[in-house]
Amino acid sequence: MLVNAAHDEFKQVGLTSPKKLKPVGQSGTSAQGTLELEMELTDEVAEILELERPKAITIEGEPEAVQEKKNLPDVRFTPTDEQQVKSLREIFQTLERLTDFTEAKYGNT
Amino acid sequence: MATLNDLQNAVDSLLAHPAGPGSYQLVQPIEEKAYEAYVFGLCLRAVRELGVQPLLRGISAIPTPFVFRGAPGQIHSQYRNYGYASFTLNRHEFEIHAGVEFVGTSEMTHEIDVCIMRAEAAQACRQLPNDPAASSVFGAWECKFYDQSLDKHLARAFVGLTDDLGTNIRLSGFCSNRTHTQMRDYFQPQRRPYPHLLLTPLDPASETRFVGVLSAELKKMTAA
Secondary structure, eight states, X not given: OHHHHHHHHHHTSEEOOOOOOOOTTOOSOOHHHHHHHHOOOOHHHHHHHTTTSOOOEEEOSSOTTOSSOOOOOOEEOOOOOHHHHXXXXXXXXXXXXXXXXXXXXXXXX | OOOHHHHHHHHHHHHOOTTOTTOGGGHXXXXXXXXXXXXXXXXXXXXXXXXXXXXXXXXXXXXXXXXXXXXXBOTTOOSSOBEEEEEEXXXXXXXXXXXXXXXXXXXXXXXXXXXXXXHXXXXXXHHTTOOXXXXXXXXXXXXXXXXXXXXXXXXXXXXXXXXXXXXXXXXEEEEESSOOHHHHHHTOSTTSOEEEETOSTTOHHHHHHHHHHHHHHHHHHHHO
């Protein structure tokens, strides 16, 4: 569910290249920032930015700080079918009921 | 007698983790990182609700794929093409990051799970390179995905961290899929982090609250 939710949010956001570095201490809005601010979101722009398209998301398997590298692969976020998530939830809810062994209390026992 | 390797092989075959054999130690961190990615996504939603289109970027190239750090790291690290998001609101430029280290007012370094910071400071730190100062942080969120009860010390630690971020910070929140009554009370005083407890896709009301609090503060801060 977390993966699906993250995918939904990322899908609605565009992709672009890294910000160009500018001399340190230079104040004011960058040219690229101004361009973003004034850019009209036409269908063509949305196409370039890959808006409304699923994005590939991964978590690095082996962080930079790890001393002994084992070449562990990244973990990709693979969205799961909503129906499958729903049926899994139903199974767990049933299991929860089946594993509740609390007895009803009658009288002052 | 069974060896440690035998045990590891047995656990590997039982878990069949998608990251491959020997990766079961990664499972817990990956769940936590997935939760950070989820909160990162909610920040994107809050920005979009203000009528602004955030953009996904990478440190060195277009982020395909968008890589989340597996452990806290430096904002200027080019070890991987780590992803972040940027947006401009009322001519104020911001960036959204996950798992980046900051220098607190005490000069101690802190990792912030998800944060929104001023873009100018982020760009300067990528260029120098340097760790960003706490004064550049607009908002900070601690993300805790737990399959058991939350410990009180987590709340105390995050309050200590936000205190060391100084007075420029406008918003902070403690996000978890779990709840804790005493923790909720602990976060009540003014200037303490907002308790986003039971924040999951199962509770759309909690998501709406998170998005509403963030977009309102962004609007207020950039209106000045």
